[in-house]
Amino acid sequence: MLTLKFLGAGGSGTGECPTLYATDQGTYAVQGWTTGRAETVEIPHLLVGFAEPDTFVGAELADTGRGTFTLVGRPITDPGTLAQMNLADDESAIEVPKQTRRFYGHAASPQ
Template sequence: MKLRFLGKNSNVGECPTLYSTDRDTYLVQGWKIFANDLLMQLDLCEGQTAVEVPTELFGHLTKDGLPSGDIRRIEDPIMVLTPGGTFVVQGLEVTDPEALSAMDVPDYETVVEVPKAAITALLEDPRGVDLKRRAQPAL
């Protein structure tokens, strides 16, 4: 799998990062989810995992030729908008050694692969769609 760097959330150290691939997918590198209340809200299939990333990370989609990087609706693979203002993104966990060797992924982060079409569909603003599916706060 060949990667094209689109952007990251800061200029120093490791942080959530967005890549485009030659497989018509995006790789989303983000924080592993350890919050049990959040994990219980996710419906992950075998081979899938989820990462948490700042909403601003998707602004880098414009570098892939898209007119906007603003996520306008919450639907798979963007699972929820957390109370902290981050997105939870679900996808196949990346295990490709060549792809992982091209990235700097610290122990507290992981990488998911999602179809480009699934992400770009979230940029649209269809009528009648609930735009804010939020994570339930911990009790």
């Protein structure tokens, strides 16, 4: 069972929104709209903005052209993990890597 920490939700007017969670395993749990494939969910663009500081969702995001992304991960099926979520009938959840941001640019010179 994963232990989840709520990070943010949005994109639905019903209260059961796509949601981003951090897990105790150093990954992200992504609750999103079902797509017909257990390993794929659809989420609003804004959801990735809830990632923890200096990290990002480490799954390929495919832009649907409708203000949403689809992403692929490991389906979450454990009842204890799912009990921590408020899944709507048209939602499912996947686990994806959490990646660390690295800065490779050049800082501005002091003026």
